[in-house]
Amino acid sequence: MIPDPIETFSALYAQASAAGPEADAMVLATVDPDGRPSARYVLLKGVDARGFVFYTNLGSRKASALAAHPYASLCFYWSPIGRQVRVEGSVERVSGEEADAYFATRPRASQIGAWASAQSTPLESRETLVQRVAEARERFEGGDVPRPPFWSGYRVVPSAIEFWTSDPARLHVRERFAREGGGRGEWRRELLFP
Ligand SMILES: Cc1cc2nc3c(=O)[nH]c(=O)nc-3n(C[C@H](O)[C@H](O)[C@H](O)COP(=O)(O)O)c2cc1C
Structure with missing residues (x-):
């Protein structure tokens, strides 16, 4: 019986979170509309049998890339546990309800920041951003901050997950699951030369 790689991921993620900071940081690679790759870090905000979730601005460069090519690699x-995990799959938007529920848990400053930032578009000056934050703060003063319509989450639905385990003798272990x-x-499993 092949182990479920998402369960394996979750167990390793718990180990990595206990072993060091920022285990939730993941590189997200996408393909721009012109077919060229781009990569940046985002934070993992949920993982279950359906896939890996992150949140972002829907007007951002990564969102344009995902609109053109709804596939991503994470x-x-x-380092503290000597592991790399690679995930590849198709990408879909999370539901509005799921995004609302997550947005409501964010610190107020992050909620205001989401309203203030036209992520990935040119910014004339730092002052413009500071002013937009002040405007958003004033707009929502005394009440809850709703999720901006231009801010939501994506789920990477994995079709492949590869676990790399560091070996002191350089005989690193690579275990690739694909479906x-x-x-x-159904998941299939194979070992790869390091
Ligand atoms: C550790 C780390 C975590 C980040 N997490 C997020 C995130 O969860 N969502 C996000 O939109 N940007 C996040 N960012 C900023 C992105 O790396 C990136 O600068 C931004 O999303 C714009 O990317 P784009 O122009 O490719 O869309 C994070 C940056 C770092 C360094």
């Missing part, structure tokens, strides 16, 4: 490196059927098929 990469974690957890067909758009994230719904």
